[in-house]
Amino acid sequence: MIGRRLFCSLAAGAVAAVFMPAAVALAEYPDRPITLIVPWGAGGGTDSTARIIGSILQKELGQPVNVVNRTGGSGVVGHSAIADADPDGYTLGIATVEIGMMHWQGLTELTYADYTPLTLMNEDPGAVQVSADAPWADLPALIEDIKANPGKYKASGTGQGGIWHLAIAGLLSKLGVDPSSVPWVPSNGAAPGLQDLVAGGVSIVPCSIPEARSLLSAGRVKSLAVMSEERNAAFPDIPTTKEAVGVSWTLGAWRGIVAPKGLPEAESAKLIAALQKVYDSEEYKSFMAKQGFGVRWASGQEFADFMKASDETLGEVMKEVGLAK
Amino acid sequence: MRFNDAVLGAVLLAFSITIGLWARSFPAIPGQEYGAAVFPTLVAVALGGCALLLILSGLRQGGGVLLFEGWARAPGGYVRILCTIALVIFYILAAKPLGFIPTMTVVLLFTLRMLKTGWLPAIAVALATAIVLQWSFGNFLQVPLPWGILSAWRF
Amino acid sequence: MSTMEAAFGLILHWNVLATIMAAALFGLFVGAIPGLTATMAIALLVPVTFFMDPVPAVGAMVACSAMAIFAGDIPGTLLRIPGTPASAAYTNEAFRMTQKGEAERALGANLLFSAVGGLFGTLVLMFTAPWLAEIALKFSSFEYFWMALLGLTCAAFIGASAPVKGLISLLIGLFVATIGLNNPAGVPRFAFGNANLMGGIDFISAMIGLFAVSEVLRTVAGGARQAPMVQASIGNLFRGWGRLLKTYWRQQLRGNILGTAIGVLPGSGADIAAWVSYAISRRFSKTPEKFGTGHLEGIVESTSANNSSLAGAWVPALVFGIPGDSITAVVIGVLYVKGLNPGPTLFLTDPQTIYAVFLIFILANLIMIPFGWGTIKLAKQILRVPSKMLMPIILAFCIVGAFATNNTVFNVSVMLVFGVLGFVMEENEIPIAPCILGIVLGPMLEQNFVTSMIKADGSFLGFFERPIAASLGVVTLLIWSWSLASYLLARQRSPHAADVQAAGRGPTKP
DSSP states (O other), rough: OHHHHHHHHHHHHHHHHHHHHHHHSSOOOOSSSEEEESSSSTTTTHHHHHHHHHHHHHHHHHHHEEEEEOOOOEEEEHHHHHHOOOOOSSSEEEEGGGTTTTTTTOOOOGGGGGGEEEEEEEEEEEEEETTTOOOOOSSHHHHHHHHHSSSTTEESSSSTTTTHHHHHHHHHHHHTTTGGGEEEEOOOSHHHHHHHHHHTTTTEEEEEEHHHHHHHHSEEEEEESSSSSSSSSSOTTTTHHHHHOOOOOOOOOEEEEEEEOOOOOHHHHHHHHHHHHHSSSSSHHHHHHHHHHOOOOEEEHHHHHHHHHHHHHHHHHHHTTTTTO | OOOOHHHHHHHHHHHHHHHHHHHTOOOOOOTTTTTTTTHHHHHHHHHHHHHHHHHHHHHOOOOOOOOOOGGGSSHHHHHHOOOOOHHHHHHHHHHHHHHHHHHHHHHHHHHHHHOOOOHHHHHHHHHHHHHHHHHHHHHHHHOOOOOOOOGOOOO | OHHHHHHHHHHOSHHHHHHHHHHHHHHHHHHHTTTTOHHHHHHHHHHHHHSSSSSHHHHHHHHHHHHHHHTHHOOOOHHHHHHGGGGGGHHHHHHHHHHHOOOOHHHHHHHHHHHHHHHHHHHHHHOOOOOOOHHHHTHHHHHHHHHHHHHHHTTTHHSSSSHHHHHHHHHHHHHHHHSOSTTTOOOBBBBTTTHHHHHOOOOOHHIIIIIIIIIHHHHHTTTTOOOOOOOOOOOSTTHHHHHHHHHHHHHHHHHHOOOOOOOSSOOOHHHHHHHHHHHHHHOOOGGGTTSSSSSSSHHHHHHHHHHHHHTHHHHHHHHHHHHHSSHHHHHHHHHHTTTOOOOTTTHHHHHHHHHHHHHHHHHHHHHHHHHHHHHHHHHHHGGSOOOOOOHHHHHHHHHHHHHHHHHHHHHHHHHHHHHHHHHHHTTOOOHHHHHHHHHHHHHHHHHHHHHHHHHHHTTTGGGGGGGHHHHHHHHHHHHHHHHHHHHHHHHHTTTTHHHHHHHHHHHHOO
16 A cells, blocks of 8 residues: 555656746755766766866855766767756756867767857867887977878877877978878877887877876876977976977867856856856866866856867868868 | 578678668778778678578578567567567656656556566555665766656655 | 885775775675676766875775676676676676576675685786886787787687577677777768767667666566576585685686786776686686586686786786776876876885785775675575566666666667667577677777778788787687688588588477
8 A cells, every 4th residue: 555655645746846847946056966967988087177176066056066977979979968958057068179170070060159158177288299219309300200201100199080180280281291291090099099109009199298197207208399388387398389390389178167058147157156166276276287187267258269269270270181071 | 589590691681781881981081091981891791791601501491481489479478578668668758858766667567567566566666666776876876867857856 | 024014004094994895885886786887986986085095095996996896797697787897708607507596606606706816916916017017018009909809709719509690799799889980080880960879889788788688578578477596595605615716726817817918908908808718718618518508617717807807907007107997097097186196106106005005905805705795695685586576677777777878868779779689689599798799899909900000001911010919910810720620620520510500400490
């Protein structure tokens, strides 16, 4: 009998629930747990960044923030999941630089314009890594060698058309070298690419400094130049591209918090304020510094402009390399 | 429900031809000689070969197209299999709008009744399982099982 | 020795020990639930470890992952739902033992050899890490290509009374692995423009479907009228362990060595180690015909392998910051946060912390025995539930497990499709194990083939130019030609044997 009675009361509850939302909406946002979608796998840099942001945001908002991985399809699946969620402030996501790349390849219709921009939290510029026993002392020497032997030196560090592929291709074309003279060897991320660099399978890995950090410290790889305006604080000996070859080429991977398009102003303002506190917190700063990740801040419209600029730069390079459709 | 090897082989042959032809439509990548089509084509060719071997051995054996043994002799078996599949499809469609607890309770209740569990134990087991799953997965494992119509009572 | 004393000092605190115990229990729980992997358990621990000291933080991860990999064997053995991918290789074998009433024996052996395997891996990690890491760094795509091909060769050893059907199953698995965007060219394949399919077929959902849902369908078809499987209680699990160790020392040692070796190589972990070990066990067994019928030998070897590979994966992670598997990928991030930056210098600058981590490895594998024992005794009770009630609950767990893999209902559809596929395949005597091996190794094979060809500018000779690659290649080709030759010889000796066997299997059976 207990089962049946329970069933009846539950059925009654279900009916009541349909007529309840009006009452629920009165409570102040947020009044229930928030989901933070990560388009990349558990354990990666984006995942750990999202998890630290989530755990501090949780304290700021007073509601649990559940970090949920939605992986696959070079980020397409997760980015779509963020855009398709209800814009009620209870589903957020961490968008990555790939949002400005996928649509050029014709993989999805999604662009940065399909989100409500909240805050940019991090940026890591690319750098040119070669094996420690490689013959090139600096970037000009490497570029001369590439010009003299097109096709001989291979590069790796992401999938075909991934961010680091574009980083090296864009650098070469800025220098007036045909990007196809360094063939790209696709890999599942920077770690396998670096391993292949040390194993002697490829010659160049243009990934970010934090990704190469342990091998840099171990003296197994050396970095010839970093693709940003300023040198990396942790490795101040590595010159910028401008210092090394006189050409200003900057490209990096970034991560930022976004919501589905159409998030109401009130929720958006509240979230941006909370995220600002996260960004300024000692915990976040020290976490990112220890991981070797760079931090970069932008919010609201400023973040939207940043994404737009990133989108256009990437589109140009992809057209040049023949990856855009 | 065993098919004759020749029938299986024919199905697999058609399948391998489909994927082989489909693979031809994959775009080439500039600067990559070995593109997306190479591996699926190899798989299609090998699968086609195996399918032909299967057809040959099936024809040599002869016999009927289908063989019924065990559960397949009684019609009830098919009905129960189809019901189970239909219930999972119901879950796939209804879980988000209705929520996990109501949908899973329905799925469990039907399956339990189908296997001739008494009404009372069936209802108790269905409800208890659904509630415990929602509670433990949602709270300890951060698995966002949908609340649906019960959103106001989330725990 | 003072380093060792300092290391002991670091872990012999009640809060360190309590953290390890709690993490171990959490690992047992998550590992035993299908769809939730050891990697996921670790990822869930990450935010918690932010607020801990380095030693308990790393200790929690070590204890949690070791428990989760062992616990994955429990639902696999009792219900034919592998809890983690690392258990998939011998799920069928262990479930057959349960059907014979030997669940306790199977799980007891799993527990014992998991713990011993973990200890073996730890010893290797402690004494040879810097040296082994150097070797692991010499592996490029050419070497990995041969490794993947060697792994696929295992499919020939793991299943099928009829080789053609085993091969078909493997090819289906390889095809499934090509679906989606995750290929070297980054081109969507067989995806119908669907964003979910572009993400590829989730391996864990497919595995739950092939094993567990197909079993549910089969039981439901028969009306689930079977009585509960009666289990022989062997009472004290520890009794008979001595005999097991004596009987299977060869399998155990081979599994341990292979597991550690595969674990050390970045990009291959516990799941591949278990498959390869199972296949090797069958290949070198004196009674290969018993495999697949509920025989302990293969289980011993592969469960020894998957737990020893866990410690192996820490070798490149600690020495070069290169993850040996998906678990260490998470751990490396935590190491950085705790100021234990991976690198060869870690062993010099902070030896007491590293030794404390090693001690925790040992501790985790020792407490696995009482914890695992309790879990087995508890979990076994589930077999008392009558089939007509158990099957619907299993179905519910399958649905939730498939959903949890990527938090999307799409993976429930994947699970259903593969459940029906597995059901039809097994009805037609097509083994499902090679299919799973194909899904696991397909991406590795393609990735390394394509990237090797790009590097070698399209020349096949590239596969034999590097010393390790050349040796692996020669070994692979030797195994192939030897297997083919012995098959042809056997055929020549008894020309009718193959036909008779074929007729015996056929549907014309009178």
